[in-house]
Amino acid sequence: MNIWRSFLLVAVLYLLGGLLVGMYMGGSHDLELRPLHTHLNLLGFVMMTLFALVYRQFPQMECGRMAPIHFWLYQVGVLGMLLALLGVAWRLAGEDMLAPLRGASEGLVVLGVMVFGLCVWRNAR
């Protein structure tokens, strides 16, 4: 699995999603989706592009199997967070009902970043 390529490809998909949601908000004046738009762009595009650039520039940061673990924890976590944000915005379920999904997903994102941080710590000191 080529980590930087995978992060970059997914990042571009999230950017397209973020831009479309932004255009929808601008056109409809419906700003309920603002948190979704922001997180699609920032967690989806900006962060994943930064991860891709780090792995491209510094392949030693992959630390063997650690990079795929970072990738999958981050992917599942971000997707869960975005679904929870969408659910709240579209009132698909109460905020209370979606809180466990949001909390668990945030936890996965943080775990993924901790795996990344461990490799950075090992290699960049």
Ligand code: HEM
């Ligand atoms: C086609 C491109 C884009 C469009 C049409 C768009 C549209 C919008 C709109 C309509 C809002 C709500 C403004 C308001 O509160 O009155 C907004 C907020 C925001 N956008 Fe975008 N946006 C675009 C691209 C981006 C990108 C690329 C990023 C970040 C990388 C971004 C980050 C944000 C942030 C941080 C907010 C503020 C959210 C908040 O206040 O909760 N946007 N955008």
